[in-house]
Amino acid sequence: MSKSLYRDVLLDHLRHPRFSGKIEPADRSASAYNPLCGDELELTLALEGNCIREARTQVRGCAVCVASASLMGELLQGVSLSQAETYGALFREAMTSGELSSKDIFSLRPLLEVRKHKSRVKCALLAWNALEECLQNFQTTS
Amino acid sequence: MSKSLYRDVLLDHLRHPRFSGKIEPADRSASAYNPLCGDELELTLALEGNCIREARTQVRGCAVCVASASLMGELLQGVSLSQAETYGALFREAMTSGELSSKDIFSLRPLLEVRKHKSRVKCALLAWNALEECLQNFQTTS
C-alpha cells in the first residue's frame, strides 16, 4: 500500500534524522512552536565569518517536521548566511507554487508532497521559521 | 377591504377611548412600557374600601394598546379588587387559549383577534400588566 505522504526519502530522514541535536554554545539559535499540534523545534548554528559551519536541529514533532528539519540540516552545512536565506525563500516559494524554481534545493522535493495537506504545511515550515528567525537576529545584531 | 385586526369595536375604542386620563391624586398607580415599540401607559385607580371607584389610563401607544386600555377601563369601574384580579387572569387565559371561559369578560372578545399577531399580544396586555402591578402593590401594602 502506498501511503502518499510518507515517501521513502521522508521516512529515511524520519528514521535517521541528519544533524539532529544541539550545538553548545551556539552562535545563533531560535525556537519554533506549532500551537496546533504542540510541535517544538530548536535550531542552533555555529558560524565561521558569514558562513554556517554547522547547523543542528532538536525536534519534538511529527514525521514531516522531523524530515523537513533533517533535509534543511543537510542543505545548510557550510553555506553562507545569504545563501541560507535564499534557500529559505526558495523553499517557501516552492511550498506555495508547487514548483521548484532552483536546482539548489532539489533535495527538498519530497517535502512538496505535503502541499496536499494544508494542515501539515506548517509542520514542514517549522524548521524554516526557526532559520528565518536566526537570520533576522543575525542581520539586526551584526 | 376588511382589515382583520381592526374591527369596528376596536376602532371605536381607538377613536373614543373610555376612561382615559389620569386621576390625581390616585390611590394606586402603575406604569407599563413595551420596549419593542416604545408604547407607554399609566393606570391610576381611585379606591373605596376594596372597590375600584374609578380607573383611568393614559396611553401613548398603538391602536391595540389604546383599545385594550379602554376596554379594560369599562370593565373596572366599580368592581372589587379581587374581581379585577379575576378579570385579569381570565383575560390572560383567553389570550393564551383563544377561548373566553367566562361571560364576565365578553366585552373583551374583539381583542382576541390580536392573538393572530404574536408581536401585538404585548400591546394588548400592556394595560393589564399595569393592572397587575397595581393589585400587587395593593396586596403587599394593605
Place this chain on the structure above:
Amino acid sequence: MPDSLPMARIPDSIRQDFPVLSRIINRHPLAYLDNAATTQKPQSVIEAITRFYETSNANSHRGVYALSEEASELYEQARGRVAQFLNAPDTHQIIFTRGTTEAINLVAYSWGRSRLQPGDRLLLTEMEHHSNLVPWQLVAEATGAELDYVAVTAEGHLDLDSLASQLAKSPKLLAVTLVSNVLGTINPLRKIITTAHDHGVLVLVDAAQAVGRVAVDVQELDCDFLAFSGHKVYGPTGIGVLYAKTEHLDAMEPWQGGGGMIAKVGRDRSTWGEAPAKFEAGTPPIAAAIGLHTALDFVERLGVAQIREHERDLAELALGRLLEEPEVTVFGPRNPAERTGLVSFALAGVHPHDVAQVLDESGIAVRAGHHCAQVLHERLGVDATVRVSVGVYNTASEVHRAVDVLAEVRRLFL
C-alpha cells in the same frame, strides 16, 4: 407614474433566485420591504450552506484528515473573499463574528477596556444604532470614560460644526455609522475620518447598512475598525465581520477565551495566537461564513454600483410619493444621492405599528418602531417611525403598492 424604473439596472428575473419572494401573505403576493432589517437569501447562498453540510462538514482548523482540511480551506477562503471585498490589505485583518453587534462589542472590550481611563472621551453620533451605542455605554461605565454625541441636523445629516467641536475635545475614538438605518443618510466618512485622524482620534465604522449597498473600501476610508453583518448583505444569519488595522489587532488583548485562540495554555496563564485566531475563540460559524462568501459573490456579480443605482431609484420613487401623501412626515435627506434605499416616515395620528399592520394585511412587509435608534428618535421628536427599505429584488410596483395602502390606513384610523 410607470411601474418600472426608467432603466432596469437589475433585471426583475433576479426575483426567481429568491424562493421566499413567491410567498402569498394574507392573499397578496409578498412585497418584502424590510431589507434594512435583513435581506432575503438567493438560492446560491442557501445551496452553498447545504452543499457544505452534505459534502464537507467537519470542524475547521484542527484536523489533519481530508474533510477537516476542506472545511478549514472553505472557511479561510471565505475570509479571503471578505478581505478582497473590503479591499483589506491583509486577510488576517478579517475577524469573523456573529454580526455587527458582536464585532463592535469585541472592539469595546478588547480595545476599550485596556485603553480607556476615567475622564477619557468617546464620541458617538445621535444617529447610531443601539449596537454602536450600548457597547460604548458599557465600556464607559466600566472605565469611567465619558460619551459625547455628534448632533444630527434637521434634515438628517451629521452636523459638521458639532463634529468639529466634539473632535476638539480629543476623544479616544469616534464610533460612527456609514449609513443610518433610520434616515438612510450616507455619511461623508472619508472626509470625517481624515479630520478625526488629524485630531489623533481613531474611527470605528458601523457598515451594517452600507456593505453591498454602497462602495466600501477600507483602505480608501482609512478607518481603524469596520463592522458589518452577513444577513444584511444577502448572506446567512449568525455571521459578521470585524475589519481592523493590523497595528490595533496586534496590540489588542483577546476578548473571549477558548479553543483555537491560544498558543500555549498553562495552569495559571496562557499565551495567545495571532489575529485572526486570537479573536475567534471556539468553533466558528463555519457554514455561515461559507454562505457569506457566496453572498458576496452574488453581490459582486450584480455589481455594487448597479445595486446602488437600483436602490437609489426606488428610494427616489418612495421619497417622491411619500412627500405627496397627506399627514406624512418623511425623515432624512431630501436628495436621493445622499441616501440609500430606505425611507422612514410618520403618519400623523396613527401609530407606526398600526401602519405596518395594515400594510401587512396587503402582503407588504415594512418595519415599524424605533429601529434600535432611540436616541435618534428622541432627536426627531417621535417615538417610532415606519421604514420602507428595498433590496435588489424590489420593484417600483412594490413601492407603489406600499404607498397606495396609506389611503386605506387613513380611512381606517383618521
Place this chain on the structure above:
Amino acid sequence: MPDSLPMARIPDSIRQDFPVLSRIINRHPLAYLDNAATTQKPQSVIEAITRFYETSNANSHRGVYALSEEASELYEQARGRVAQFLNAPDTHQIIFTRGTTEAINLVAYSWGRSRLQPGDRLLLTEMEHHSNLVPWQLVAEATGAELDYVAVTAEGHLDLDSLASQLAKSPKLLAVTLVSNVLGTINPLRKIITTAHDHGVLVLVDAAQAVGRVAVDVQELDCDFLAFSGHKVYGPTGIGVLYAKTEHLDAMEPWQGGGGMIAKVGRDRSTWGEAPAKFEAGTPPIAAAIGLHTALDFVERLGVAQIREHERDLAELALGRLLEEPEVTVFGPRNPAERTGLVSFALAGVHPHDVAQVLDESGIAVRAGHHCAQVLHERLGVDATVRVSVGVYNTASEVHRAVDVLAEVRRLFL
C-alpha cells in the same frame, strides 16, 4: 470479531440520513470518527435550514408583519425545544450563543467580573477543555481571583480527595465538564454538585460532550450554569446554549450591548430587558437555532438512551481492540460504563499527527493533537494523542477498520 454489534440499537439505515457519509476519501469510503469535534448533520436539519431561508426568513422579534412573526415564532420554539430537552424549569433560562465557548465566556464576564475579588478562588479541573479554562484565566487576571485545579487520577477520573480539599478552600465557582473530550470520562456530577452546593460553591457544567450522548437534566443535576454546542449534537455550526438558574440571570449584568437587549436607551445610560433578551444582543443566528431544534428532534427520535448504548458498545469494541495492539497506550477509564464513545490513545514512537494522516489515507477521519486540553495532556505526560470518537451512524466495522490500519502505521514508522 463480528462486524456488527450484538444488538443493533440503531439501525445502519440511519446512515442514509447523512449525505456526507457516502463520500469516498482517498479511494476509501469515509469512516467519520471525529464526532467529538463535530457531528455530521442529518438531512432533516439541513432541510430545516433551507426551509427557513426559502419560506420564512426575516429578522426575529422586531417586526409586526407575518414573515417576521413566523421567524420570531420559529426562533422562540427552538428555545422552548432546548428548555424541554434539558428539562429546564422555564424557557427564559435558555440563552442562545454561538457555542459552548461563548456561553462560558458570557458567564465569566457577566457573572465573574462583578462578583470576583482579589483572593477569591475559582475551581477548575485538570481535564477541562480550553474553552472552560481560558475564560477563567482571563477573568482571574482581571479581578485578582486565583485558579485551582481538581486533580485527575491515573485512570482518568476526577480525584475526589483533591476535589474535597479544593472545595474546602471555598471557591466561588466550580467549572467542570460533564464528559471529558479526551478521556471520555463521564464525571459523577450529580454527587459533585450536591457536595459543592453544601460548601456554598456554584457549579458551571460544560456539557459540550454530553448533550445528545448521555442524559442531561438540569433539574436533576441542579447545576447553576450549563453550556453546550449545537454542532456537536447533530445541529448546525454557530449555535450554542447557556442554561442558568433564574436567580443568577436576574442578578447578572449584560455582557454584550446592542439591539434587542435593552428596555430604554438614553444618551448616557440605558436599562435592560429581561433574560433571555438581556443576554442576546444583536440579530441572533436564527437559522442555526431552528436547525438545532430539528437536531434535538432527531436525537429524541432515536432516544438518548439508545444512542448511549450504541456509543458505549462501539467504545467498548475500540477499547478492547486498542488494548491488544502493541505499542499502544489508551487513556481514560477501562470500564465502558464510565465513558462515552470516544477513545484516545498514543502509539509509542509515532507522532499522533502521522497516525491520523495514515488513517486518512484509508478514508478514516480521526483527530490528533492536544484536543484543546493542554493541561490534561501535561498531566498525562504526552504532547498529543489520537482520538477516535463515534456518533449514531458509526458501525463496528468502521472501528475495526481504524484499528486495523495501526499495523500499517507501525510498518511505516517503526
